[in-house]
Amino acid sequence: MGAARAVTLVCTLLLMHFLVAEAKIRVTTVKSTVFISAETSKFGLGIEGVAPDQNGVVYAVGFSGDGTSGIGTVANATGAVEQKLLLKDQTASLSFNGLRFLPLSPALSPYFELRGLAAEVKTHQVFYMLKSKRDGRTRGSVFCRNDSMIQPNDIAVAPKLGAIYMSGGAYGNVKTVVGQGxxxxxKAKDSFYQTSRDDLGPIPATRLGVLGLTNGIEVSPDEKFLYITESFHEFGEPKSNVIWRFDIDQNTGDVDVTKKTLLVDFQKLDGSGYVDLDGIRCDKDGNLFVTKNGRQGEVVKISPSGKLLLRIKLTGVFETTNLDFGGPDGKSLFISGKCVANPDLGCVDVWTEPKPALEVKECHELESRWEVSSLFL
Structure with missing residues (x-):
């Protein structure tokens, strides 16, 4: 081999190494818009459980600023700000967290205009809410309960299967071990689309397994997969945060926690394993939107294969707690957390798909695991 050819080959190898090992993946970064500000907020610092009903009206926990015993609206069906009380525990003995709404079946729709669930931490239950068409009052009862539940924290729903899934974590421990989440x-008798009036009583709660601290939880749009966040703390601080994917049995709704697939490890993804994850939600395409509960408010969009697709930097919110899509077309992402301007209050940001000209691009260098020599095998 001539000297010139050898130099050319070496240069080619070095260039390929640079292109592969130091490849820059362009990840779009956008900014949210303040929706409910500290100046107008009727929510306290415990704001949580953002969720839409079947009409696109968005609700959250923490209404009236007195802890987490009240649930109120964030936005009406047109997508405009509206803060009204839905339900309040007058005794303040209940503490709500995650929030979801179920479809109204043909048997229920003549009598009720709203059907929802709230994770209730103090009594280890999922709280059932039904809003009457007759008098407009929202009444509560037990949907399911088990005193062995650690919390529950958040709820995911598989409406066709008639199943809900709950996370929970014991966050007061200095060091996390398996079993603290x-x-x-x-599981109901039928699909939630077919619930009868005789099937509104409490149903059994089944523990599927134990993990580290579990929090955000979601079911894929096709109801084939369950996603759940898991974190481990050391010296009271988070040291790892991941999202697991589980197959959902299409006959029973069961999940085998011993057969889990790692969707994303945030320490390996972007070095943010030290930031706890909170609420997660899927869009219609199955992408996950994940809240990062840290000092700098952020939401990230993760593909069904675990790739980072988008960063949303939050404008009026930090220590982000939860999020969901709502509004008239279901495309507006409402995000809750503490107000930047007043940490004693809860605020909401909103984000919708911006025009390309308004996007801000951010480069993130990802270190490749490939060896250059493997390209020539």
């Missing part, structure tokens, strides 16, 4: 399921 859990995963539960409550």
């Amino acid at each position: 859990d995963l539960w399921m409550c």
Whole structure:
């Protein structure tokens, strides 16, 4: 081999190494818009559980600023700000967290205009809410309960299967061990689209398994997969945060926690394993939107294969707690957390797909695991 050819080959190898090992993946970064500000907020610092009903009206926990015993609206069906009380525990003995709404079946729709669930931490239950068409009052009862639940923290729903799944974590421990987080399921007799009036009583709660601290939880749009966040703390601080994916049995709704697939490890993804994850939600395409509960408010969009697709930098919110899509077309992402301007209050940001000209691009260098020599095998 001539000297010139050898130099050319070496240069080619070095260039390929640079292109592969130092490849820059362009990840779009956008900014949210303040929706409910500290000046107008009727929510306290415990704001949580953002969720839409079947009409696109968005609700959250923490209404009236007195802890987490009240649930109120964030936005009406047109997508405009509206803060009205839906339900309040007058005794303040209940503490709500995650929030979801179920479809109204043909048997229920003549009598009720709203059907929802709230994770209730103090009494280890999922709280059932039904708003009457007759008098407009929202009444509560037990949907499912088990005193062995650690919390529950948040709820995911598989409406066709008639199943809900709950996360929970014991966050007061200095060092996390397996068993301080859990995963539960409550399975109804029928699909939630077919619920009868005789099927409104409490149903059994089944523990599917134990993990580290579990928090954000979601079911894929096709109801084939369950996603759940898991974190481990050391010296009271988070040291790892991941999202697991589980197959959902299409006959029983069961999940085998021993057969889990790692969707994303945030320490390996972008070095943010030290930031706890909170609420997660899927869009219609199955992408996950994940809240990062840190000092700098952020939401990230993760593909079904675990790739980072988007960063949303939050304008009026930090220590982000939860999020969901709502509004008239279901495309507006409402995001809750503490107000930047007043940490004693809860605020909401909103984000919708911006025009390309308004996007801000951010380069993130990802270190490749490939060896250059493997390209020539």
